Amino acid sequence: MGERAAMKVLSPTAILGYGFPAASFERGLSLRPDVIAVDAGSTDPGPHYLGAGKSFTSRKAVKRDLAHMLRAGRALGIPVLVGSAGGAGAAPHLAWSEEIVLEIAREEGLRFRMAVIPADVPAARVVEGLRRGRVTPMACAPPLTEADVTGSAHLVAQMGHEPILEALAGGAEVVLCGRAYDPAPFAAPALRAGFDPGLALHMGKILECAAIAATPGSGSDCVLATLREDCFELQALSDVRRFTALSAAAHSLYEKSDPYELPGPGGTLDLRATRYQELPGGRVRVSGTRLAPTPYAVKLEGARRIGCRAISIAGVRDPILIGQVEQVLETVRAQVVESTGTSARVLFHVYGKNGVMGPLEPRQEPAHELGIVIEAVHPEQAEADTVCSLVRSTLLHFGYPGRISTAGNLALLYSPSDISCGEVYEFSVYHLLRVDDPVELFPVRYLEVGR
Amino acid sequence: MSTVRLREVAQVIRSKNAGPYELTLDVMFPTEQLYARIRDAGVFSARAMAALYRVPEASILKVVHYDPARAVKVTMVRPLVSGAVGETDVYGAQQHAPLLDLEIPAALVAGEGRGR
Numbered sequence A: 001m002g003e004r005a006a007m008k009v010l011s012p013t014a015i016l017g018y019g020f021p022a023a024s025f026e027r028g029l030s031l032r033p034d035v036i037a038v039d040a041g042s043t044d045p046g047p048h049y050l051g052a053g054k055s056f057t058s059r060k061a062v063k064r065d066l067a068h069m070l071r072a073g074r075a076l077g078i079p080v081l082v083g084s085a086g087g088a089g090a091a092p093h094l095a096w097s098e099e100i101v102l103e104i105a106r107e108e109g110l111r112f113r114m115a116v117i118p119a120d121v122p123a124a125r126v127v128e129g130l131r132r133g134r135v136t137p138m139a140c141a142p143p144l145t146e147a148d149v150t151g152s153a154h155l156v157a158q159m160g161h162e163p164i165l166e167a168l169a170g171g172a173e174v175v176l177c178g179r180a181y182d183p184a185p186f187a188a189p190a191l192r193a194g195f196d197p198g199l200a201l202h203m204g205k206i207l208e209c210a211a212i213a214a215t216p217g218s219g220s221d222c223v224l225a226t227l228r229e230d231c232f233e234l235q236a237l238s239d240v241r242r243f244t245a246l247s248a249a250a251h252s253l254y255e256k257s258d259p260y261e262l263p264g265p266g267g268t269l270d271l272r273a274t275r276y277q278e279l280p281g282g283r284v285r286v287s288g289t290r291l292a293p294t295p296y297a298v299k300l301e302g303a304r305r306i307g308c309r310a311i312s313i314a315g316v317r318d319p320i321l322i323g324q325v326e327q328v329l330e331t332v333r334a335q336v337v338e339s340t341g342t343s344a345r346v347l348f349h350v351y352g353k354n355g356v357m358g359p360l361e362p363r364q365e366p367a368h369e370l371g372i373v374i375e376a377v378h379p380e381q382a383e384a385d386t387v388c389s390l391v392r393s394t395l396l397h398f399g400y401p402g403r404i405s406t407a408g409n410l411a412l413l414y415s416p417s418d419i420s421c422g423e424v425y426e427f428s429v430y431h432l433l434r435v436d437d438p439v440e441l442f443p444v445r446y447l448e449v450g451r
Numbered sequence B: 001m002s003t004v005r006l007r008e009v010a011q012v013i014r015s016k017n018a019g020p021y022e023l024t025l026d027v028m029f030p031t032e033q034l035y036a037r038i039r040d041a042g043v044f045s046a047r048a049m050a051a052l053y054r055v056p057e058a059s060i061l062k063v064v065h066y067d068p069a070r071a072v073k074v075t076m077v078r079p080l081v082s083g084a085v086g087e088t089d090v091y092g093a094q095q096h097a098p099l100l101d102l103e104i105p106a107a108l109v110a111g112e113g114r115g116r
Helices: A022-030 A047-052 A059-076 A091-108 A123-131 A146-150 A162-169 A184-192 A197-207 A245-253 A325-340 A381-396 B032-041 B046-053
Strands: A007-011 A035-039 A080-083 A112-117 A135-137 A154-157 A174-177 A223-227 A232-236 A261-264 A267-270 A275-279 A283-287 A290-293 A297-316 A345-351 A370-378 A418-434 A445-449 B003-005 B012-017 B022-028 B060-066 B071-077 B103-105
Touching: A007 A022, A007 A184, A007 A197, A022 A059, A035 A059, A035 A184, A047 A154, A047 A297, A047 A418, A059 A080, A059 A091, A059 A112, A080 A184, A091 A112, A091 A174, A091 A445, A112 A162, A123 A135, A123 A146, A123 A418, A146 A297, A146 A418, A162 A174, A162 A184, A174 A184, A184 A197, A197 A223, A197 A232, A197 A245, A197 A261, A197 A267, A197 A283, A197 A290, A245 A275, A245 A283, A245 B022, A245 B060, A245 B071, A297 A381, A325 A345, A325 A370, A325 A381, A370 A381, A381 A418, B032 B071, B046 B060, B046 B071
Parallel strands: A007 A035, A035 A080, A080 A174, A112 A174
Antiparallel strands: A007 A223, A112 A445, A135 A418, A154 A297, A223 A232, A232 A283, A261 A267, A267 A290, A275 A283, A297 A370, A297 A418, A345 A370, B003 B103, B012 B022, B022 B071, B060 B071
C-alpha cells in the first residue's frame, strides 16, 4: 500500500438523482479517475423520508445518474461507490436502490461484484447501548429514552469508511451503502491505498457536495479531486465554474456548526492549519488538514410516526380581518376543538405575518394580504380530514367583530379545498452510540451481478 | 452614530440547518479589511445575535470567525426541530432575514463602498 502517487476521485453530483451534465462527466472520465463516488443522502429533507422509507429523489433521475456511473465504472474498470442509498439509507431505501442497480445491469448487460452494506440498527442494540451509558445526544437533541428507540419506524447508524474498506477488500466493484458518513465512500479507496486520513476525509467532505464548493456553485455538476501524499487538488469539470481558495475554504461553513472542527466516526477533522492555494486552470490545492482521533462512535438517526396530516390553503385580503387575524384564528380553533372534543392538533401558518420564521420573526405588522395554511394532525387520517374541514368551514363564515364582508372570510385556493397529506413523522433519535468495532453494525453482503 | 445595514456591505448572508436540531447563519465579507474590522469590533457577539433573534443568549451556541473565508458563523438552537409539527422551514434556508437589516457602525465600513 501507499505505492500510488496520486488517486483521482470523480464526484458526479451533490446528491444521486440531482443530475449532472453529460459533458462534465465525460471530461471527468477523460482524466482517468481511479474511483467514482456519490452521496445519495441527507437529513435536510426532514424526518418523513426516513420514517416512511421513501426517497426524496425521483427513481427516474436516480436511475439516469446511476446508469452513467455504472457504465463508466465497468468501462474503466474502477469502483463505483454510493453512500446513504435512497436518501435516508434505511432498509427500504437500500432495497429501492439495489433494485435500480440490478435493473440497469440487466438492461445494459453489465457484470460486476457488488457489496451491499445495510445501516439499520436493531432497537435492542440501541437500548442495550443506552443502558450501558454508551449513547449521548447530538447538540440540542434531548436525552434518549427507550420509548424513542422502540417507537422509531426506522433506525439507522452512519457507517464510517471501515465497512466500505471491508467491501473493497472483498473484491467489490460496486458498493451500495446504507446510511453513511458523507465523506466515507469518497475517502475509502484512498484510505485503503494508504493515503493520509485527514486529507482523504477532507477531500470527501468537499466531494460529497460536488460542485457546490466551486464558484458559481452547483448541486448538479461534476468535480474531480486528485489526492496526493500531502495535499489534494480540486477541479471543476465544466467551463462555467472553477474552484477558488475562497470557494473551497467557504465550503467548510456549509451546513456545519463549526468550520474548524468537523466531527465524524472515529475522528474529528481539524481545519485550523488547512491551507488553500490557487493553481492554474481554476484548480485549488488543499493541504494541512489533520484527523484527530476520537473514541469511536456512530451517529444514530431515527424517525417515528406521529399521525396523519390534512391541510387547507386560503388567502385573506380584508384589512378588518387581517388586523385581528390572530384572535380570530384562536377563537375558531377553540370553537372547533370544543364542539368536536377532538384530540387533533390544529395549527395555522400565517404567511405575510410570521409563516416563515414563526417565533423568530422580528416584524409584527402583517402584509396587505395573508396566506393561511390550516393544518390538522391526528393519529387517524379521517379525523385529521374532518377537523381540517371543520376549521376551514368555521373560519370561512366566522362573524368576527366589525365584519362588513359577510359572504365569506377566505379566498380558498383550490377545489377541493382540503388536502389529505398522509403520514407525518418526526425525528426521534439523533444521538451518538459508542461502539467497540467500526464494522460491527454493518454486515457486508455480496452479489454477483449479471453472472 | 451613523450606521449601514449588513446587506449593504456583506457578500453572502444565509441560513441553513446544521443537522435537524441546529440552525447556522453564515455571513461572508468581500474584503479582508472589512472582515477584520467587523470581527475585531465584535459586531457578531452572542449577545447581539440573541437580541436580533429575540432568543435567550444561551440559544446562541457558537459564534466563530473563520478567516480563510472572511466569514462569521453563528450557530443557534432551532426553535423547533426540522420537520416537527408546527415547524415552518424544513431546510432552515430562510431564517437569515433579520441579519439583512443588522445595523453596522458606518465607521467600520468607511472606504468600502458597496460590498460587491
